[in-house]
Amino acid sequence: MSDALQLPIVVLSSPDRFSTANSIRQACVDHGFFYLVNHGVGEDLVKKVFEQSNKFFSLPIEDKMKLARKNYRGYTALYAEKLDTTSLSNKGDPKESFYIGPLSDDLN
Template structure:
């Protein structure tokens, strides 16, 4: 398994999208992960996202469970998801928080679950723009534009923390 230093960097600033796609493919085949560079999103914004994410995952379990997973959004506790049920007895060593499009299906109600401003005053103000920036970035690097064939927006962003982080 690759360490942080060994993960490939994929530069998406080049107008040669075929080269970027080839680099992404090779990184996924060789490592399973990669870093995108020159994507235009400021490092200070990522620091804010990590800060808010850390605050959320540091909350007591009962506070996080108020936002328990429903409608493909919200909090999933440690061991509640299993990547490989055939080989895992206890579940994955991670907690997660799922964020999706503000409007889901024909509903005018935001399906996302947000911590109250009293608990995490900057959470929603950070995570909504983060979701939008990641969606824009995905559409920039996805040359197939498969989302053009969808009648509803379905992209889900997962924030994760692993045991020991």
């Protein structure tokens, strides 16, 4: 028997948007992650995005901080953010991230 984590699979091409949204919600509540299929993004593009992500996160911290988060978009350094409000620790999360999203005048 395998102890591998079995992530939920969410089918994005389903015409039932309410059911799809509920599946995403439930996967996030139960597991924190999910595997998305039929999203329409080609494997080549996914591979290129991962390659660029790896290049970015391999840069020195000084270079990454030039793109520090502003208006909810950009780089957030290791331990700079604490998402678990129930944690008794004062230390931030052991992750670094780069937030992206649509351009919008509402964010400026």
